[in-house]
Amino acid sequence: MRTCFWSGKRNGGILMKAKIKNIILLQGVVVIYTLSGIMSKNASANGGNPVKFLVFFGLEFLLLAVYAVLWQQMIKRFELSVAYANRSMAVLWSMLWAVLFFHDTVTVKNIIGVLLVTAGTVIINTDLKKEEEEGAQND
Amino acid sequence: MISPFIVCMFVSVGVASVSQILLKKSAMKTYSSVVREYLNPFVIGGYGLLFLSMLLTIYAYSGMDYKNGPVIESFGNVLVLLLGCVFLNEHISLRKIAGIGCIMLGMAVFYM
Numbered sequence: 001m002r003t004c005f006w007s008g009k010r011n012g013g014i015l016m017k018a019k020i021k022n023i024i025l026l027q028g029v030v031v032i033y034t035l036s037g038i039m040s041k042n043a044s045a046n047g048g049n050p051v052k053f054l055v056f057f058g059l060e061f062l063l064l065a066v067y068a069v070l071w072q073q074m075i076k077r078f079e080l081s082v083a084y085a086n087r088s089m090a091v092l093w094s095m096l097w098a099v100l101f102f103h104d105t106v107t108v109k110n111i112i113g114v115l116l117v118t119a120g121t122v123i124i125n126t127d128l129k130k131e132e133e134e135g136a137q138n139d
Numbered sequence: 140m141i142s143p144f145i146v147c148m149f150v151s152v153g154v155a156s157v158s159q160i161l162l163k164k165s166a167m168k169t170y171s172s173v174v175r176e177y178l179n180p181f182v183i184g185g186y187g188l189l190f191l192s193m194l195l196t197i198y199a200y201s202g203m204d205y206k207n208g209p210v211i212e213s214f215g216n217v218l219v220l221l222l223g224c225v226f227l228n229e230h231i232s233l234r235k236i237a238g239i240g241c242i243m244l245g246m247a248v249f250y251m
Contacts, residue, residue, distance in 0.1 A: 068186065072166055072177065079229045080163040084219040088242045091209070091249060113249025120241030127234035 015128075022077045023125055026086050029070045034093040036063035038101060085124045088117050144202030148211045151195035156218035158188035160226050167227075206250040213246040 039060035046052035075083050092114050098104035165181035176182075200208060216239045223229035 069177070072162060072182065075159075075163050076166045079223065080159055080227060081216070081220040081223045081229055081231075081235060084159060085216050085235075085239060085242060088213065088216065088246070091246065109251070110249055113245045113247075116245025116248060117242050118245075120238040120243075120245060122238075123234055123241060124238035127232050127238075 019125075019128070022074075023086070026074050026078065026083060027089060029067060029074050030087055030090050031093050032063055032070065033067045033087070034090050034097060036060045036067065037094060038097050039063060041102070082124055082127070086121055089121055091117050142203060144199045145207070145211070147195055148199035148203065148208065149214070151192045151199060152212055152215045153218060154188050154195065155192040155212075156215050156222055158185040158192065159219055160222050161185035161188065163223075163227060209250050210243075210246050213243045216242060 039056045043053050043056035043060060046056060071083075077083075078086075095106060095110060095114060099106060161181045162185040165176075165179055165185065168179075168181075170176040170179070196208070220229075220231060220235060220239060224231050
């Protein structure tokens with residue numbers, strides 16, 4: 001079937017929108033993964049209090065279970081190498097939680113590192129060949 | 140001589156990468172029910188390998204600095220890219236190579 005210029009352009013726009021939506025969902029799953037780290041840190045800080053320890057350990061386990069279920073859905077929508085590279089953004093989210101919840105200090109090296117990781121992830125996510133077909137099919 | 144703990148960390152990354160291939164293999168199939176989608180040999184094997192990887196990582200950290208861990212773990216991106224090409228027919232593009240290089244450099248800068 002012949003594809004006219006306008007319909008081709010429109011399809012490209014729809015695919016791009018679907019791709020952006022999938023990337024946001026994937027980052028949401030990565031955020032859940034990093035939240036389990038907060039629970040892990042809290043569990044280790046409450047080693048002397050069995051009740052608090054079990055609550056945080058339980059929450060960590062729950063978050064990891066939710067992450068595992070959602071990750072399985074995410075890798076349907078992306079090439080594995082792309083989805084896996086997006087997990088690297090965990091370094092950004094973890095740094096954010098470290099500052100917000102634990103008042104950790106952030107160094108210049110940390111910021112440069114996060115910027116490089118973000119740039120790398122954007123480079124991979126903007127590789128639209130083949131990936132767009134897979135993402136759109138599973139959307 | 141290379142530290143056995145660092146070698147162990149690389150093995151752990153390799154095992155985790157193989158586990159991702161199994162999970163993706165499962166995700167590429169169609170199942171008759173949600174239970175079968177999650178309780179099948181690929182997913183069980185995948186998470187079994189992830190558990191093994193976790194144990195290897197814990198052992199590796201007993202003899203190496205924490206700052207080296209995430210840097211070595213970022214090597215998983217390269218392994219997943221190669222294994223994905225061999226076992227899943229995923230294409231290796233220049234953008235992917237450049238992006239993964241950037242991510243690994245970022246991890247090194249962040250933790251060094």
